[in-house]
Amino acid sequence: MTEPQWLEAWTAEDGARRVDELFTRSFDGSPEGVWSAPGRVNLIGEHTDYNAGLCLPTALPHRTFIALRPREDDQVRLVSAQAEGVWEARLSDIAPGAVQGWGAYVAGVAWALAEAGHKVGGFDAAVDSCVPFGAGLSSSAALEAAAAVALDAVAGLGLAASDAGRAELVEASRRAENEIAGAPTGGLDQSASLRCREGHALLLDFRPGLKPLESGVPVPFDLATADLTLLVVDTKAEHSHVSGEYGARRAACEQAAQLLGLGSLREIAPTLGGIGIDRALTELEPHDPDGVLRRRVRHVVSEIDRTARFADLVREGRAADVGPFMLASHASLRDDYEVSCRELDLVVDSAMAAGALGARMTGGGFGGSAIALVRLSDVDTVAQAVAGAFADAGLTAPAFLLAPPSAPAA
Ligand code: ADP
Ligand code: MG
Numbered sequence: 001m002t003e004p005q006w007l008e009a010w011t012a013e014d015g016a017r018r019v020d021e022l023f024t025r026s027f028d029g030s031p032e033g034v035w036s037a038p039g040r041v042n043l044i045g046e047h048t049d050y051n052a053g054l055c056l057p058t059a060l061p062h063r064t065f066i067a068l069r070p071r072e073d074d075q076v077r078l079v080s081a082q083a084e085g086v087w088e089a090r091l092s093d094i095a096p097g098a099v100q101g102w103g104a105y106v107a108g109v110a111w112a113l114a115e116a117g118h119k120v121g122g123f124d125a126a127v128d129s130c131v132p133f134g135a136g137l138s139s140s141a142a143l144e145a146a147a148a149v150a151l152d153a154v155a156g157l158g159l160a161a162s163d164a165g166r167a168e169l170v171e172a173s174r175r176a177e178n179e180i181a182g183a184p185t186g187g188l189d190q191s192a193s194l195r196c197r198e199g200h201a202l203l204l205d206f207r208p209g210l211k212p213l214e215s216g217v218p219v220p221f222d223l224a225t226a227d228l229t230l231l232v233v234d235t236k237a238e239h240s241h242v243s244g245e246y247g248a249r250r251a252a253c254e255q256a257a258q259l260l261g262l263g264s265l266r267e268i269a270p271t272l273g274g275i276g277i278d279r280a281l282t283e284l285e286p287h288d289p290d291g292v293l294r295r296r297v298r299h300v301v302s303e304i305d306r307t308a309r310f311a312d313l314v315r316e317g318r319a320a321d322v323g324p325f326m327l328a329s330h331a332s333l334r335d336d337y338e339v340s341c342r343e344l345d346l347v348v349d350s351a352m353a354a355g356a357l358g359a360r361m362t363g364g365g366f367g368g369s370a371i372a373l374v375r376l377s378d379v380d381t382v383a384q385a386v387a388g389a390f391a392d393a394g395l396t397a398p399a400f401l402l403a404p405p406s407a408p409a410a
Contacts, residue, residue: 002391004383007234007399009061009406010130012036018081019067023126026079026086031067031126032154037145037409038063039131040138040192041232041371042362043201043221044322044329045307047337049186051253051300052264054307055204056314057192058221058230058405064129064142066106068150071122076110078103081128091122096179105140106147108176113151116172120155132399135234136368140181141189144173145409148194160410166194167212169409184247191216198407203311207266219314221405226319227376228357232401233386235343237367246364249337252296259287265300277301299336303329323358323373330360339365346389347372347398354378354385371403 010018016034023031038059045055074091080102087103094111106127110120125147131139148169152160159165173190177183188204196202200218207215223229257265260280268274275283280301281294288294310325330348334340344361347370351359359372374382383400390398 015065023067052266059196108180112172112175136363138189145193237343326358350389
């Protein structure tokens with residue numbers, strides 16, 4: 001039997017001790033404080049954020065910790081337990097395309113806050129994390145969000161104190177990732193890390209112009225009292241061309257919306273006065289000889305609908321009934337959006353065969369992680385079945401995380 005490898009979340013004390021020690025070892029004296037932010041997992045609503053759609057993430061118990069101290073000058077010095085050496089730059093030199101390396105995610109947040117008119121100076125900071133990198137669990141957003149709440153506190157901005165202020169921190173973190181780190185992601189990850197609540201999922205609506213209260217609605221998602229848990233499987237699979245494929249999917253969505261004369265694919269929804277999916281597909285047909293555009297559109301529109309219905313069920317306390325939506329989401333991502341891969345399909349198939357209530361890939365795809373909704377009593381059975389299936393297939397052993405909906409950046 002293949003024993004599953006579990007990736008435990010650090011306690012708050014453990015994380016704080018680690019970054020405090022790293023800070024003290026790397027710079028003179030002590031940090032002004034320690035902050036942290038979670039990775040995230042998306043329950044449903046994949047590739048919908050850049051289509052003005054709906055997503056439903058929860059925060060992981062796994063967090064990135066940052067110990068930070070402001071400086072008198074505009075220098076930024078960063079160390080990470082996950083990276084070599086010291087990353088250094090002057091704040092005044094930070095601009096789109098001007099900096100390389102992991103520090104762009106942190107310094108980029110300071111740059112974006114300054115761009116938004118806030119007064120932010122230089123700082124020294126130490127980072128450590130139990131969020132796996134590149135696993136589709138948003139270690140990048142956890143890093144940005146940890147930096148955002150730390151800078152908010154030391155600069156006395158007070159943004160983290162309200163949901164509306166947190167929406168501003170989301171925007172700064174997103175701009176850091178898009179414009180300074182150069183990764184074209186849609187805002188889901190940063191919203192989840194900064195705005196999720198413990199015991200809740202966060203129903204995100206990416207229609208432009210919504211107020212914070214409408215753009216992010218907490219939905220109670222109490223798994224434990226339903227004897228359920230969320231199992232996350234990091235497949236460790238990393239396929240090449242991921243960012244190129246992501247760009248191609250985004251471009252296809254934009255092209256389809258343009259052909260339909262819409263601002264976004266979200267506007268196809270009849271509930272928003274749109275023409276509905278059937279007519280949209282008919283109108284696209286003459287422009288779409290190989291059917292690729294229509295498959296992409298069908299995924300996006302059906303996924304937004306599934307996300308709304310999934311959230312309704314959760315709101316009604318019927319978390320045990322969401323399994324079919326997870327499976328339909330996975331099939332749509334696999335067959336219509338074509339972003340799954342062998343490893344993600346194997347998690348879904350082997351978890352379902354071992355008694356999971358639902359399972360799907362999560363995150364952008366082509367590797368990364370999958371999730372399974374599992375009865376507490378079945379966790380070990382399901383994890384062993386998935387680990388065994390990977391071993392039988394000769395694949396790298398995956399890592400398993402338990403993911404009760406956890407607290408946001410603080
Ligand atoms: P994901 O967000 O899915 O984990 P990304 O590729 O978006 O994957 O982000 C991973 C990148 O974020 C890393 O390559 C690194 O540059 C940066 N990063 C995240 N966490 C840390 C950390 N603790 N220390 C240093 N860099 C980090
Ligand atoms: Mg990321």
